[in-house]
Amino acid sequence: MNFLSLNVRGIGQEAKARRVSNLMFVHKIYFLCIKETQFTDGSKIRARSSWRSDSFEWDFVNFNGRSGGLLCAWDMEVFMVVSTIKSKFYMVVKGKIKGYDQIVFIVNVYGPRNLPDRKMVWLELQQLKENNPGVWVLIGDFNAVRFMEDKCNSDFDPACATALNGFLTKAYLHQFTMKGQRYTYCKDKDRKLSKIDRYLSDHSPLVLISHPFDYGPCPFRVFNSWLEVPNLEAVVVGALSSMQFVGSPDVILSSKLKCIKEEIKKWVNIRKSKATEKYDKACSDLHDLDLAMEERDLEEEEE
Incomplete structure (x- = not known):
């Protein structure tokens, strides 16, 4: 099952929605996690413009403060939602993957900016995981790094790194190996780099194999x-x-x-x-x- 996590800093622009749509199409995404929608009323998000299928549905956490707003979207033909849990800094989607018996909890995370709030969020997620058995997958922007090499030209906070690593240990979470670029966030004209986005799970990666359908050649159209x-x-x-x-x-x-x-x-x-x-x-x-x-x-x- 393929996931996409993206911090868009405002999803209202058509160009950003088109970029999300292209990423979902190219990588065959079944579950989408958006951070910083910057919508005070998530019901007004034109979510369907971000995918090319009528089988997607979505839920959201409204924007609150200077930044924030979460959106989760999933393919109903692949993932069947049971319930959701919402917070300012995360959204938990409980459901089942087609062909997989266990309950799966997918968490879209957008970490707070200060350490006390981060610790509070991590504690809440740890307690939720302890009280709800199943497969847990945490995806998103944790606003924290684990190791000194996750930073470049910016300050490393050892106390924050220790707290994050402690949370992963206590919650029995494992970080998936990430390929591509070493860093996932940049600022100050790209001079300061950090690796703050992560995919975490308490299970080995789940692989969903679907059979391709050939609908024949694309019809000819003039635009x-x-x-x-x-x-x-x-x-x-x-x-x-x-x-x-x-x-x-x-x-x-x-x-x-x-x-x-x-x-x-x-x-x-x-x-x-x-x-x-x-x-x-x-x-x-x-x-x-x-x-x-x-x-x-x-x-x-x-x-």
């Missing part, structure tokens, strides 16, 4: 936005001028439309290929800069 691209007209004119059409009027019309469709499909594929290359290069450049930041400060022209 209004394509009409604003200058060379689309040239593609249509070129398609019609390159062929000779004979037959009755209805046969000629059908042949022309088929010819135009095939040329537009080629044109779209070329545009997608170029856009993908540009996107991949930008991601590669960004990845290289992320790796460089882990070893040194960026030059002015790199920022």
Whole structure:
């Protein structure tokens, strides 16, 4: 079962919703955990714009204070919710995974900024886990690091690290090995880096295998936005001028439309290929800069 945890710092923007949607589609996400929705009324969140399926439902914790707001969303065909427990700093979703007998508790965590509040939240989660048997998975931004190497160019708080490690031990939680970037949070123009986001569980990772469904080729559609691209007209004119059409009027019309469709499909594929290359290069450049930041400060022209 695939999870996605993301701190969006406000989910109202269309670009952010589109980014979440793309991540969910690419990684086949069944359970989504959003932090910092910054919505005082979570019912107004346009949650369905973040996924491409009608089988998702969601619940939320409203924004309160300068930052906050939590959103959990899940695929009802995979995860069946029994109940939820809500707090300002976490949301516990109790349910069952299809094909798995045990009760599962998925916790979306957004840690407080000061240590006393963090300790209080960790104690509450520990007590909840002790009183509710099942599989527990904690996902999110704990606003704390475990080890000195989880920090770069910023202060390490040994008391906070000790408290966090103590919580993990007492709650019998294990941190999943995380791949990708060493750090998950940056500030001050990316100069200060920390690893504060974590996936924790009291069980080994659960693997859900689903059988792919082939619905056949995607239907051909023309989008209004394509009409604003200058060379689309040239593609249509070129398609019609390159062929000779004979037959009755209805046969000629059908042949022309088929010819135009095939040329537009080629044109779209070329545009997608170029856009993908540009996107991949930008991601590669960004990845290289992320790796460089882990070893040194960026030059002015790199920022």
